[in-house]
Amino acid sequence: MERLEKLLRERHPLLELRVNEPMSRHTTFRIGGPAALMALPKSVSEAKMVLNAARKLEIQPFFLGNGSNLLVADQGYPGFVVKLTGEFENIFATPAGPDGIAHLHAGGAVLLSRLSRQAQERGLTGLEFAQGIPGSVGGAVTMNAGAYGGEMSQVLLQVAALSPDGREALFSAESCDLSYRHSRFSNGDWLITQAVFGLSPGGPEEIAARMKDFARRRQEKQPLEYPSAGSMFKRPPGHFAAALIDQCGLKGLTVGGAQVSAKHAGFVVNRGGAACADVLELVDRVKEQVLRQTGVELEMEVRVLGSDV
Helix, strand or coil: CHHHHHHHHHHCCCCCEEEEEEHHHCCCCCCCCEEEEEECCCCHHHHHHHHHHHHHCCCCCEEECCCCCEEECCCCEEEEEEECCHHHHCEEEECCCCCCCEEEEEECCCEHHHHHHHHHHCCEECCHHHHHCCCEHHHHHHCCCEECCEEHHHCEEEEEEECCCCCEEEEEHHHHCCECCECCCCCCCCEEEEEEEEEEECCHHHHHHHHHHHHHHHHHHCCCCCCEEEECECCCCCCCHHHHHHHCCCCCCEECCEEECCCCCCEEEECCCCCHHHHHHHHHHHHHHHHHHHCCCCCECCEEECCCC
């Protein structure tokens, strides 16, 4: 990483770089050791330069959003992390055309909570489901995030992204290969810089009421009082992971500071001081018990990053 750091500082002295940056500051789990090197480009030109430099040294960057679906190793990540900021946090809208659909443009670093509020304030409906998802636009598009019957594929029109060598490209929603928790960007090669959403006009008060209802339901059912990475497991075909875990009597199961939430069995929470190792051991126990008792094999939805896992 020293060669990359030197090259980046030479090419762009104003680029924000962080060495040995604690990843616990950048994940909703609040878990994880340091990343060897982190770059925080504020513009497309900076992002291009960062990718070109990494490509020159044959280093694969890890693109970090809000860290809401991520578990980082206790020993940290010995690689290179890129996290967008600056102009990638911008939102703007273009008026509805003859089809009555308005376009809401959002940078890859925009939080979904902020995006849904902006849509509501502008009287645009379609993103109410996203108000409680703790991710960024880039991450949400990458995994086709969704909740309460809505998902990105229903409102996404276009994606702007940078290739591994910094080339700009535009993708229509149809070409993004969107499916359950998957897109063409899932392999992490492309850096999503902006997305465009197609939204219909609606009454701001009615939209706000739907968002309030979703927030109430989340508060009642999900353990929002503790750090977590959201749903720990993917939905098995024909089943619900939380129901299977609950059926197996695993609510409240604890390893170290990690616990299967007593409120929602689909969540593993950080009750305080949880290590990555605690979470992984707990996940293994849950998977083993669910497989033994029900015959269903659970698959983690949360991504694990780091050399010691």
